[in-house]
Amino acid sequence: MAQKHPACTLKPECVQQLLVCSQEAKKSAYCPYSHFPVGAALLTQEGRIFKGCNIENACYPLGICAERTAIQKAVSEGYKDFRAIAIASDMQDDFISPCGACRQVMREVRHPFALPSSSAMVVRLPQPCGTFGTNWPVYMTKPDGTYIVMTVQELLPSSFGPEDLQKTQ
Numbered sequence: 001m002a003q004k005h006p007a008c009t010l011k012p013e014c015v016q017q018l019l020v021c022s023q024e025a026k027k028s029a030y031c032p033y034s035h036f037p038v039g040a041a042l043l044t045q046e047g048r049i050f051k052g053c054n055i056e057n058a059c060y061p062l063g064i065c066a067e068r069t070a071i072q073k074a075v076s077e078g079y080k081d082f083r084a085i086a087i088a089s090d091m092q093d094d095f096i097s098p099c100g101a102c103r104q105v106m107r108e109v110r111h112p113f114a115l116p117s118s119s120a121m122v123v124r125l126p127q128p129c130g131t132f133g134t135n136w137p138v139y140m141t142k143p144d145g146t147y148i149v150m151t152v153q154e155l156l157p158s159s160f161g162p163e164d165l166q167k168t169q
């Protein structure tokens with residue numbers, strides 16, 4: 001059940017599938033230091049779902065979050081346009097929220113649609129691919145299947161992105 005739903009772009013059954021995949025992905029987490037398993041499921045424009053889990057390391061800073069595992073898996077397999085990502089953890093009473101580093105990486109990916117905040121309609125942009133994305137949904141879940149959804153823009157306002165690198169030319 002959605003508790004906050006500003007970017008309702010996926011059919012409910014698609015959301016459910018993505019949520020289940022994020023919970024499945026969590027089972028592969030390698031987190032012997034934090035004991036905090038996280039799973040992510042990333043939906044590509046083509047309809048494929050890439051799963052990711054957090055993978056920690058004895059050299060702590062080398063650990064990687066579930067969200068970035070999923071994004072890096074997808075990009076390295078040639079998928080660069082994404083529609084949504086779902087994240088799962090074992091926290092019973094709180095929705096899992098992505099860290100700052102993952103928000104910045106989510107901000108870099110391309111999204112194929114413009115998502116009007118006031119409407120459930122999905123609107124195609126004139127150039128459907130290749131725009132860098134702040135306006136795509138992140139489903140943050142609890143183990144009971146409830147979730148909140150926010151756009152990357154809402155999670156990372158006033159962000160720095162690829163477009164900014166063109167502004168000093």
Ligand code: THU
Nearest residue numbers: 034036038054065066097098099
């Ligand atoms: N973690 C994630 O994988 N995703 C999040 O959204 C939050 C935190 C991981 C990183 C680390 O392995 C563990 O959770 C504790 O921070």
